[in-house]
Amino acid sequence: QKEVEQDPGPLSVPEGAIVSLNCTYSNSAFQYFMWYRQYSRKGPELLMYTYSSGNKEDGRFTAQVDKSSKYISLFIRDSQPSDSATYLCAMSAEETSYDKVIFGPGTSLSVIP
Amino acid sequence: GAGVSQSPRYKVAKRGQDVALRCDPISGHVSLFWYQQALGQGPEFLTYFQNEAQLDKSGLPSDRFFAERPEGSVSTLKIQRTQQEDSAVYLCASSLGGVEETQYFGPGTRLLVL
Structure with missing residues (x-):
């Protein structure tokens, strides 16, 4: 079992839909x-950063963390064609003095105009 | 300011050839990371530098992989005697340093070993 699991998709939604992306971890x-x-053909760019459990909202994006279930989610409201990309969840522990990040395999999202 | 840059963007190598991949981090960034991203997968950690010191190389898949950052800025990832399974995108990221610091990724070098 991998440390971080994520449904690879592809996920295809119409423009304006609410998108839910999820990861589980061990x-x-x-x-x-x-x-x-x-x-x-680009490098990953950070969208949301959350510490411990709870919700965080930034514009159209909301991140949720449920540590008791080892489950995290990203919601995208009013999805746009420009949101079409691969979404990677990632996580790290406090055990190291630096940010050693473990990534999920990514979910491919297409938003259809 | 300029982001993280990597060169070359694409590299085709014959099996057994040595390759060198370069990373120019954001100026002033203390931490530098190398990741390997196979097709359809997330990036996997290879190694970490704090300034010129390589503090973690636990992710390097074999002793054919070697990374250096001699002056604490530019870093080079070298792969000796390349194998087909080395084909992947190699990503470099830099950050100011410490936990909770955002990592900024470069565009990656796409390596294809024939």
Whole structure:
């Protein structure tokens, strides 16, 4: 079993839809949770950063963390064609003095105009 | 300011050839990371530098992989005697340093070993 699991998709939605992306993980030491967006042939870029459990909202994006279930989610409201990309969940623990990040395999999202 | 840059963007190598991949981090960033991203997968950690010190190389898949950052800025990832399974995108990221610091990724070098 991999440390971080994520449905690879592809996920295809119409423009304006609400998108839900999810990850599960096995390591209870993870404290920092991130969502990255990766466009084709580009490096990942950080979208959301959350510490421990709870919700965080930034514009059309909402990140949720449920540590008791080892489950994290990213919601995208009013999805746009420009949101079409691969979404990577990522997480790290406080065990190291630096941010050693473990990534999920990514979910490919297409938003159809 | 400029982001993280990597060169070359694409590299085709014959099996057994040595390759060197370069990363120019954001100026002033203490931490530098190398990741390997196979097709359809997330990035996998290879190694970490704090300034010129390589503090973690636990992700390097074999002793054919070697990374250096001699002056604490530019870093080079070298792969000796390349194999087909080395074909992947190699990503470099840099950050100011420490936990909770955002990692900024470069565009990656796409390596294809024939």
